[in-house]
Each structure stands twice: as C-alpha cells, then as structure tokens.
Amino acid sequence: MVKTDTSTGPVLRAMGEEAVLLELGSLEDVLLVHRALAASRPTGLVDLVPAARTVLAVTDARGPALAAVGTWLLATAERALAPGAGGSTVAVEEELARPDVVIHVRYDGPDLRETAELLGMEAADLIAWHTARAWTVAFSGFAPGFAYLVPEREDETIGRPLEIPRLSVPRTTVPAGSVALAGTFSGVYPRASPGGWRIIGTTDAVLWDDAADPPALLVPGGRVRFVQVVA
CATH class of the missing domain: 2.40.100.10 (Cyclophilin-like)
Incomplete structure (x- = not known):
C-alpha cells in the first residue's frame, strides 16, 4: 500500500495504524489534490489535513480500511494532477458556490x-x-x-x-x-x-x-x- 518512489509522482507514507500521509511536489499540487479529495471523501474518514507539501488522511476502526484510504489518495491525486485535469469539476463548482x-x-x-x-x-x-x-x-x-x-x-x-x-x-x-x-x-x-x-x-x-x-x-x-x- 505504501508507495515510496518520489520520482514517479505522489508518494504515500504510513503514519501509524490509523493515518496515511500523501506527499506532493508543491503547494499548488496540494491545493488541486485536496480539492479533489474533499469532493470524493469516503464516508467515515475522520480527518483530511492539508499542509504545504502533504495531505494527511486519518481513519479509525469505524472508518474505511487504511489500505483503501491509501489507494483512494493515490488514485485521486493522479487524476487531479493529470495534464488538463484541473482538479475535480464537482469540487470547483462547490467552491464557487x-x-x-x-x-x-x-x-x-x-x-x-x-x-x-x-x-x-x-x-x-x-x-x-x-x-x-x-x-x-x-x-x-x-x-x-x-x-x-x-x-x-x-x-x-x-x-x-x-x-x-x-x-x-x-x-x-x-x-x-x-x-x-x-x-x-x-x-x-x-x-x-x-x-x-x-x-x-x-x-x-x-x-x-x-x-x-x-x-x-x-x-x-x-x-x-x-x-x-x-x-
């Protein structure tokens, strides 16, 4: 579940038994990815915390499994950062409203x-x-x-x-x-x-x-x- 090769895009880091850290290349990437993550946030996720180069996702025993959270983080980040993607359309519409x-x-x-x-x-x-x-x-x-x-x-x-x-x-x-x-x-x-x-x-x-x-x-x-x- 943990991806550690920084040369190929977003990176996952395990943060104990209930959290995963997604490392990104820049603050601009964080803004795009956090917007997309917020629009597709799984039910039961405890917290989603952006920082200058990272987004921390926190779950617990009642929320989604840690492996599933990691998969969601990577897949969403890769979609949001794909050329021409521009982040999540749903998230942009919600933000403007x-x-x-x-x-x-x-x-x-x-x-x-x-x-x-x-x-x-x-x-x-x-x-x-x-x-x-x-x-x-x-x-x-x-x-x-x-x-x-x-x-x-x-x-x-x-x-x-x-x-x-x-x-x-x-x-x-x-x-x-x-x-x-x-x-x-x-x-x-x-x-x-x-x-x-x-x-x-x-x-x-x-x-x-x-x-x-x-x-x-x-x-x-x-x-x-x-x-x-x-x-």
Missing part, C-alpha cells in the same frame, strides 16, 4: 509602509493589492485558527507573485487580530503570540471560537476577501 469569508481590515499595521517600500510600492498600492483578490485557505497551522492564505491570481501589473521577506528579528508578541504577510502568504493571528510576519493591518474578526462548529473561521479550501475599513 460557497460564499467568501469577508474580513474587515484597518490597514494600520506597523510594517505597512516598510513592506510596501521593500516591494517598490506605495502603501496604498499594497492595500489595493491585498484587497483586490480572493484568497484561498491553503492549510492551517502554527496556532488554532491560523490559516495560511494564498492569492488566487497573480498581480497583473507586476506579473508575478509577491514574495514578502519575514522580519529579521521576530516580535516576542504579535496582538490578536493582526493581519500579516510573509513569503507568498497572508494570515491573521487568532491570538497574541510571537511572530515574524509583517503586520499590515488589524481586524476584529474572531478566528477561533470553541463554541462554533467548526471552531475555525477559516478552513482549508475556503475563500477569503479582505475589505478595507477606516478606523
């Missing part, structure tokens, strides 16, 4: 102007770039409710994804609700914590609520739009 999560942002972050200067922009241009596109939740991590967001399209003006360097010295405390950039990602800190991302704004949105179902406001595969508000 799902309403975007709107996060209202005050673009008052301490790193806004410096970050814009690093990118050769004015602060207003960086704000416009951040609000002009939909963002996709690629995966979650770091802290409960923290989502790694990727833009759905490149900026037509610069013709490439923006690459934002992290702070050379991380902050010991980043306030909850800080809207930040790092690498090719955007994110919102759900709670006060250390961090090295560049803070460009703040929001009052609640990213994690133990009483909600699901508790995370932003879940993998979801779409997000940032809207500027004046403090």
